[in-house]
Amino acid sequence: MPPQLLPASAAAFAPRASSVNVVLGSKIEPWLTQTLKRINRVKRPLNSVPQHQRCLTETLSSTNAIWTLASLMLPKYPDSELRTDSNTIVEAIPSYEFIFLEAYIVHVDMVLRNEVAFKLTPDTIEALIEHHKDVFLIDAKAASYDWPEKEQHAKKLHDGFVQAINKYVFRTHVSALEGLEEEGVGELLCGRSEEVKNSIMGLLNKPLLPPPPKIVDVIRQPPLLPSSPIGAIWSQTIHSPGVPTPVDSWRVLPSSPAVTSTSVDSNTPIWSSMTMHEIELPSPIPSYSQPYSSAGMFYSSPMVTSPIPALPLPSMLAAHCGINMGYGGFGWDRYQEYATTM
Incomplete structure (x- = not known):
C-alpha cells in the first residue's frame, strides 16, 4: 500500500495553511479540465500540467473555499429540558438545530492514492x-x-x-472535486455525505461505560515438594499398593479349626463371641502385586495359643466300653426288651 502522505496542516489543532498541497500526475483527466473551466469566470489557459496545478492550487487556497460535507440535526438541550408537544413539528422547531459540517481541502493527490483530504473548520469543531x-x-x-x-x-x-474531532480528516476519491464551484466552495456528491455523517455520529455517540470489575488474584497453595516437612509426614502414612496393611496378631483368625484361642471357652463356638467389627478381611490384592504370603502379616511376636489337648488312645477307650455303654441311657443289655416290643 502506498504511504499515506498528509501535510502538516492536516494534524490536530494545526491552523489552516495558506496554500493547499496539490500533486498532479503526468496526464490530466478530461473531467478536471472541464471543472476548472466551469468555475473560472476569467478565461485561463489550461494546456499543460503546471497550468492545471497552478489554477487548482489558487482556487482551493482561497479563504472562501469552504466545503459543506454534511448536515446533522441535533437536540439543543438535554432530554430533561426538551419541550414536549403533541405536534411533532412544533416540538422539533425549538428543540433541535442543524449543524453544518464544513471543511476545507488540505491535500490533493492524483499520483499515489488518487484522493482528496478534508479537515473540519474551527467553527464546526467548536460547535460539535x-x-x-x-x-x-x-x-x-x-x-x-x-x-x-x-x-x-x-x-x-x-x-x-475533543482530541478525536480535531484529528478527524475525511479522505475520499479525487473525483469528489467534480462538486467544485466558484471561489473554491463545493459540496460532496454521490452519497459521500452519508460517510461523513456516520463517522461524526460515531465519535459523538461513544457511550459512558463504568470501569470493568477488578479481577482478584486467587492465591493458590504451592505444590508440596518431596523435600518439604509436610510432604515427608504424608509420605510416611502412604503404603505401597503391593504391601498389605499391617494388622494386630490377635485379630487374625486361626487357619485351623482345631486351634482355639485361650480367651474363648471350649464349649462356646468361636464365631459366637466375635463381633462384626472384630472380623477384618484382608483387602483384595491387585493383579500386579507379589504372590500372597501370610508371613508378611506377622511382624510382631508369635501368636499365643493353648496347647492341643491329648486325645485318648484306643486301649483307654476299650476299658470303659461294655454292654452298659450306650447312647441316650439305652444300653445293649435291654436290647431283647426293645426287640420284642417292636
Whole structure:
C-alpha cells in the first residue's frame, strides 16, 4: 500500500495553511479540465500540467473555499429540558438545530492514492464540542448509574472526543472535486455525505461505560515438594499398593479349626463371641502385586495359643466300653426288651 502522505496542516489543532498541497500526475483527466473551466469566470489557459496545478492550487487556497460535507440535526438541550408537544413539528422547531459540517481541502493527490483530504473548520469543531459537553454528556450521565469515579470518566470521555474531532480528516476519491464551484466552495456528491455523517455520529455517540470489575488474584497453595516437612509426614502414612496393611496378631483368625484361642471357652463356638467389627478381611490384592504370603502379616511376636489337648488312645477307650455303654441311657443289655416290643 502506498504511504499515506498528509501535510502538516492536516494534524490536530494545526491552523489552516495558506496554500493547499496539490500533486498532479503526468496526464490530466478530461473531467478536471472541464471543472476548472466551469468555475473560472476569467478565461485561463489550461494546456499543460503546471497550468492545471497552478489554477487548482489558487482556487482551493482561497479563504472562501469552504466545503459543506454534511448536515446533522441535533437536540439543543438535554432530554430533561426538551419541550414536549403533541405536534411533532412544533416540538422539533425549538428543540433541535442543524449543524453544518464544513471543511476545507488540505491535500490533493492524483499520483499515489488518487484522493482528496478534508479537515473540519474551527467553527464546526467548536460547535460539535459544545454539543458533546452540554447535551450528550449530560444525557449519558443521567442514563447510567452512579459509581465513585463517574465524573472523572465523563471528563475523560469528553477530552477524548475533543482530541478525536480535531484529528478527524475525511479522505475520499479525487473525483469528489467534480462538486467544485466558484471561489473554491463545493459540496460532496454521490452519497459521500452519508460517510461523513456516520463517522461524526460515531465519535459523538461513544457511550459512558463504568470501569470493568477488578479481577482478584486467587492465591493458590504451592505444590508440596518431596523435600518439604509436610510432604515427608504424608509420605510416611502412604503404603505401597503391593504391601498389605499391617494388622494386630490377635485379630487374625486361626487357619485351623482345631486351634482355639485361650480367651474363648471350649464349649462356646468361636464365631459366637466375635463381633462384626472384630472380623477384618484382608483387602483384595491387585493383579500386579507379589504372590500372597501370610508371613508378611506377622511382624510382631508369635501368636499365643493353648496347647492341643491329648486325645485318648484306643486301649483307654476299650476299658470303659461294655454292654452298659450306650447312647441316650439305652444300653445293649435291654436290647431283647426293645426287640420284642417292636
